[in-house]
Amino acid sequence: MKKYNFKKKSKIAEFLGEKFIAVNAYIALAAVLLIFIFIFKEALPLFYDDYVQDEVTLKKMIVKQPFAEGREAKFSWQPNSDNPRYSLLPLFIGTLKASIIAMLFAIPLGIGGAIYSSQFASKRMREFIKPAIEMLSGIPSVVLGFFALIVLASILQNLFGFTYRLNAINAGIALGIAVIPIIFTISEDALTSVPESLKDAALALGANQWQVSSTVTLPAAMPGIAAGVILGFGRAVGETMIVLMASGNAAIVSASFADSIRTFSATIASELAEVVFGSAHYAVLFFLGSLLFLFTFIINTSGDIILIKLKEKLQGGR
Amino acid sequence: MTQTTIQKPVQKDITSHFTKKSSGIIPKTITLSSVIFILAILGFILADIIYNGAGTISWDFLSLPPENGMESGGIFPAIFGTAALVLLMTVAVIPVGVMTALYLHEYRSSTSKITRIIRIAINNLASIPSIVFGLFGLGFFIGFIGGGIDSMFYDGSRPVWGQPAIIWSALTMSLLTLPVVIISTEEALRTIPQEMKDASYALGATKLQTIRKIILPQAMPGILTGAILAINRGAGEVAPIMFTGAAYYLPYLPHKLNDQFMEMGYHIFVMATQ
Numbered sequence: 001m002k003k004y005n006f007k008k009k010s011k012i013a014e015f016l017g018e019k020f021i022a023v024n025a026y027i028a029l030a031a032v033l034l035i036f037i038f039i040f041k042e043a044l045p046l047f048y049d050d051y052v053q054d055e056v057t058l059k060k061m062i063v064k065q066p067f068a069e070g071r072e073a074k075f076s077w078q079p080n081s082d083n084p085r086y087s088l089l090p091l092f093i094g095t096l097k098a099s100i101i102a103m104l105f106a107i108p109l110g111i112g113g114a115i116y117s118s119q120f121a122s123k124r125m126r127e128f129i130k131p132a133i134e135m136l137s138g139i140p141s142v143v144l145g146f147f148a149l150i151v152l153a154s155i156l157q158n159l160f161g162f163t164y165r166l167n168a169i170n171a172g173i174a175l176g177i178a179v180i181p182i183i184f185t186i187s188e189d190a191l192t193s194v195p196e197s198l199k200d201a202a203l204a205l206g207a208n209q210w211q212v213s214s215t216v217t218l219p220a221a222m223p224g225i226a227a228g229v230i231l232g233f234g235r236a237v238g239e240t241m242i243v244l245m246a247s248g249n250a251a252i253v254s255a256s257f258a259d260s261i262r263t264f265s266a267t268i269a270s271e272l273a274e275v276v277f278g279s280a281h282y283a284v285l286f287f288l289g290s291l292l293f294l295f296t297f298i299i300n301t302s303g304d305i306i307l308i309k310l311k312e313k314l315q316g317g318r
Numbered sequence: 319m320t321q322t323t324i325q326k327p328v329q330k331d332i333t334s335h336f337t338k339k340s341s342g343i344i345p346k347t348i349t350l351s352s353v354i355f356i357l358a359i360l361g362f363i364l365a366d367i368i369y370n371g372a373g374t375i376s377w378d379f380l381s382l383p384p385e386n387g388m389e390s391g392g393i394f395p396a397i398f399g400t401a402a403l404v405l406l407m408t409v410a411v412i413p414v415g416v417m418t419a420l421y422l423h424e425y426r427s428s429t430s431k432i433t434r435i436i437r438i439a440i441n442n443l444a445s446i447p448s449i450v451f452g453l454f455g456l457g458f459f460i461g462f463i464g465g466g467i468d469s470m471f472y473d474g475s476r477p478v479w480g481q482p483a484i485i486w487s488a489l490t491m492s493l494l495t496l497p498v499v500i501i502s503t504e505e506a507l508r509t510i511p512q513e514m515k516d517a518s519y520a521l522g523a524t525k526l527q528t529i530r531k532i533i534l535p536q537a538m539p540g541i542l543t544g545a546i547l548a549i550n551r552g553a554g555e556v557a558p559i560m561f562t563g564a565a566y567y568l569p570y571l572p573h574k575l576n577d578q579f580m581e582m583g584y585h586i587f588v589m590a591t592q
Binding site: 039042113117138139141231235237268296301 | 352367418442448497
């Protein structure tokens with residue numbers, strides 16, 4: 001008879017093994033905390049360092065700054081001039097414009113695709129649609145940015161006759177392409193996880209397939225769809241390479257979506273390489289990073305809470 | 319058109335909640351058109367890249383370094399740098415990711431507080447913008463760790479480790495891809511039947527032995543999936559490596575852990591914008 005021999009047990013090895021695995025498990029947690037600490041730490045001189053505060057303070061980033069003596073005060077982002085100015089407003093407007101366009105583009109497509117794939121498509125069709133749309137998320141953002149810079153910008157300019165080839169609409173649509181798979185995947189998951197018993201009940205009451213979808217499945221999955229939109233928005237705000245390449249990178253305060261824009265993330269990416277370690281500019285860029293971090297943290301946590309609650313609700317109804 | 323009416327009301331005089339029948343043909347058409355539009359975008363991007371790119375690929379392009387201020391020649395250093403980056407990243411991220419998944423799945427119950435906290439951390443790690451990882455790599459790996467090593471072991475006259483280097487890029491990237499590895503390993507762990515583990519324990523195996531001989535071999539396909547997804551993500555991200563190690567142009571290939579390197583995604587960015 002073949003005997004399966006485990007080696008002699010060693011309690012010490014067992015104990016050390018568990019501890020070693022446990023230590024590794026805390027790396028993810030430690031990473032989030034360390035990221036939080038180190039991004040904020042580098043931004044802190046803004047709040048106490050006299051040398052840095054001489055050049056920029058939180059107040060100066062929010063209120064209008066004069067160009068020179070006697071000239072009209074303006075919101076401007078000009079960190080490299082003799083009189084550096086760091087107004088956050090132009091960057092905020094740029095980020096907002098790009099994300100609004102991205103969401104306007106991605107929400108109908110992503111949710112529409114999810115509804116078709118989960119409610120109308122045959123099983124074989126669904127097995128083709130789902131991986132194909134999720135393939136979009138496999139395209140590296142630098143490739144999407146390149147595509148937007150070279151191809152999409154020319155197409156849009158020919159269509160709409162923009163003055164500036166690289167503008168909020170161009171960057172927003174490219175961002176939207178990156179956001180579609182997020183909204184699609186999360187909404188699709190929510191729609192397909194609505195329990196059969198709910199749908200069967202509606203069918204038994206005499207509803208047809210679309211009535212079941214529109215009166216039972218969609219309302220039940222609505223929080224999941226909302227979470228998909230929220231998480232997609234978080235991605236749109238944090239995405240860097242696409243806006244860096246496709247937005248024109250001009251920090252302008254304007255209401256027009258046909259103007260060039262500059263976002264928080266693109267500002268960090270384009271300026272950090274040239275900045276002096278420990279200077280005011282350096283602290284401001286880390287401050288922008290902190291804002292991005294905090295924003296995505298809040299967005300992501302709220303999206304997650306919605307998804308967890310939805311899961312509990314749908315499973316409770318089973 | 320096939321699945322519009324499946325059930326009809328049996329008696330018409332019973333007042334149903336669903337008296338007015340809308341066949342759903344309009345929503346079906348609208349949602350189908352959005353699917354077609356998304357697939358058209360995907361097809362157009364792929365077709366455009368292949369159509370414009372296929373002609374330039376040749377053995378020389380793949381095997382030569384850039385020449386004439388990067389206007390001719392090939393992209394070999396970028397391919398090499400990307401491969402080296404991804405390899406270092408995989409070596410760093412796979413053990414940590416697998417052990418995290420093992421800990422969450424085998425050592426702790428899924429409802430315990432610590433599991434929840436770690437899970438929240440993983441979810442948040444997955445959603446942090448890649449540029450923030452770049453900032454972190456600069457502040458933590460280069461400034462804190464690298465600078466710390468320099469001041470401890472070197473005279474500090476010029477930076478040895480406290481400067482952009484491939485090891486810092488790889489470590490930054492491994493944090494970025496950690497959630498991917500954890501999640502796909504966990505998927506694999508979930509599919510291993512409890513009976514197999516019970517059988518192993520019944521034979522007298524300890525937890526560690528069960529993990530090594532039963533659980534890990536079974537989870538291997540899932541771990542490999544995680545590795546592939548991580549490589550896919552790591553090879554495509556540019557923002558985290560811009561300040562932590564990638565170089566515009568290097569006359570030599572990286573051969574030490576503290577060398578800078580060229581990378582394909584960064585090369586695309588440089589060539590497209592400079």
